[in-house]
Structure formats: C-alpha cells, structure tokens
Amino acid sequence: MLDPQDRRLLLRLQKDSRLSNQQLADEVGMSASACWRRVDSLEKSGVIARYTALVDREQAGFAMSAILHVALERHDQTFVTQFVARVKKRPEVLECFATTGDADYHLRVVVSDMAAYNRFLDDFMFKIPGLRxxxxxxxLKEIKYEVALPF
Known part of the structure; x- marks a missing residue:
C-alpha cells in the first residue's frame, strides 16, 4: 500500500519525470536522500514501471486515431495467441485491451490519415485469421486524455 508521501512523489513524477532528485524532494517536502530512497524503492518494487516521453500525436504526424472493436471467430488458444502476438508487433496499435461485451478486444490505433488507416486494415487486420x-x-476529438493515475 502506498503512503501519502509515495503518492505525492508519484503524482509529481507523472507530471514531470525529468525533475532532478533535489527538485522532486523540494516539491514534495522531504530531504533529497529520503526522496531518492523512496523513488528507488518504487522503481525496484515495480510501482514505477518505466519513464517515457509523451508525444503529441498530431504534431508528430499522426492526425487520425480510432478505436477498433475486434471480435474473434473462435476463442481457441491458438487464435488468441496469434492475434495478441501480431497486435503487439504493430506500432500503429498504441493500446489493446481484452474486454467483455460484443467485442473481445478494443484497440486504440493512430495513423497519419484515412489512406494509412485503410492500408492498416487491408494489409494487417483483415489478414489475421479467425476474426469475426x-x-x-x-x-473526432480528444476530450480528456490522462496518462497519470489520480493519486
């Protein structure tokens, strides 16, 4: 379980993970050595999985994004394993979730434009065996996009 100091550290790191240890310690009100030990512990325990850069997709040339609802014909382990392996390799697929309901999977896909999306469908999605x-x-518009947990 995370204590309030860990939560403050995580909230601040989610906003800017490039802070120096001293800056982070100052902002959350602890010594630099205590801050370093806590962050190190959060990293080693896996609470902090990795550090990344958030990229503005439109500025980077990915003007189109879509949510795909994918249903499999069969839920045989072979089809599921192949589907998951193929999806993981595609850079256009930013997220893939196994879900309940009418669709077995929901994918968030980003591409440069509609032509690129059609190529993604024709050259990749529609060639995966076992898709229903x-x-x-x-x-159309991103209303809220959070990548941080609400500590």
Whole structure:
C-alpha cells in the first residue's frame, strides 16, 4: 500500500519525470536522500514501471486515431495467441485491451490519415485469421486524455 508521501512523489513524477532528485524532494517536502530512497524503492518494487516521453500525436504526424472493436471467430488458444502476438508487433496499435461485451478486444490505433488507416486494415487486420468482425469508431476529438493515475 502506498503512503501519502509515495503518492505525492508519484503524482509529481507523472507530471514531470525529468525533475532532478533535489527538485522532486523540494516539491514534495522531504530531504533529497529520503526522496531518492523512496523513488528507488518504487522503481525496484515495480510501482514505477518505466519513464517515457509523451508525444503529441498530431504534431508528430499522426492526425487520425480510432478505436477498433475486434471480435474473434473462435476463442481457441491458438487464435488468441496469434492475434495478441501480431497486435503487439504493430506500432500503429498504441493500446489493446481484452474486454467483455460484443467485442473481445478494443484497440486504440493512430495513423497519419484515412489512406494509412485503410492500408492498416487491408494489409494487417483483415489478414489475421479467425476474426469475426472489426468495427471502427474514428476519434473526432480528444476530450480528456490522462496518462497519470489520480493519486
């Protein structure tokens, strides 16, 4: 269980993980050595999984994003394993969730434009064996996009 100091550290690191240890310690109100020990412990325990850079997809040339609802024809382990392995290799797929309901999986896909999306479907999605259907919801506008947990 995380204590309030760990939560403050995590909240601040989620906003800017490039802070120096001293800056982080000052902002959360602890000594630099205590801050370093806590962050080190959070990293070693796996609470902090990794550090990344958030990229503005439109500024980087990925103007189109969509949510795909994917249903498999069969839930045989072979089909599931192949589907998951193939999806993990595709850079256009930012997220993939196994879900309940009509779709077995929901994917968030980003591409440069509609032509690139059609190529993604034709050259990749529709060639995966065992798919029953793929439905697309094009994202018109991102209303809220959070990558941080609400500590």
């Amino acid at each position: 259907h793929v439905r697309t919801n094009v994202i």
